[in-house]
Amino acid sequence: MIVTVSRKAHFNAAHRLFRKEWSDAHNETVFGKCSNPNYHGHNYDLTVSVTGEIDQETGFVMDLKVLKDIIKTEIEDAFDHKNLNLEVAEFKDINPTAENIAVVIYNKIKPKLKPALDLEITLYETPRNFVTYSGLQS
Numbered sequence: 001m002i003v004t005v006s007r008k009a010h011f012n013a014a015h016r017l018f019r020k021e022w023s024d025a026h027n028e029t030v031f032g033k034c035s036n037p038n039y040h041g042h043n044y045d046l047t048v049s050v051t052g053e054i055d056q057e058t059g060f061v062m063d064l065k066v067l068k069d070i071i072k073t074e075i076e077d078a079f080d081h082k083n084l085n086l087e088v089a090e091f092k093d094i095n096p097t098a099e100n101i102a103v104v105i106y107n108k109i110k111p112k113l114k115p116a117l118d119l120e121i122t123l124y125e126t127p128r129n130f131v132t133y134s135g136l137q138s
């Protein structure tokens, strides 16, 4: 039987949406208040979902304590109370949109899971704006 297990997490982070080759005025036209040169913050809510076979000995798809520890180490310790543009290496040259943050989170967590397990990331940037990524490539 294939089942999905999920773990919620949370982090606060600052960011600025902009392209460095564009003027502040053009960035504001494209990204609006999210391109404020002085940055702004969000309370990000994260759901990490792992899908796979139930292990017949343990009854687990995976141990949620293990998933909790992976999220803490890979995401919360790395992103919480950070300026994503300035302090998180993955966003040095990537705009920290919700889409790109979800892809970075996926790419940090996937190698920590058994290869047979599927992963889906849902990231809420605001209570009403959220994105989902499950590893599909164009």
Ligand SMILES: Nc1nc2c(c(=O)[nH]1)N=C([C@H](O)[C@H](O)COP(=O)(O)OP(=O)(O)OP(=O)(O)O)CN2
Binding pocket: 017, 034, 096, 097, 098, 099, 125, 126, 127, 128, 129
């Ligand atoms: N496709 C995307 N669009 C937007 C992103 C994004 O990451 N991907 N990000 C932003 C802003 O950073 C931020 O989300 C602010 O959005 P906004 O609509 O202004 O949200 P509110 O302040 O109105 O808060 P709500 O709680 O959602 O009402 C913009 N676009």
Ligand SMILES: [Zn+2]
Binding pocket: 015, 034, 040, 041, 042
């Ligand atoms: Zn923002």
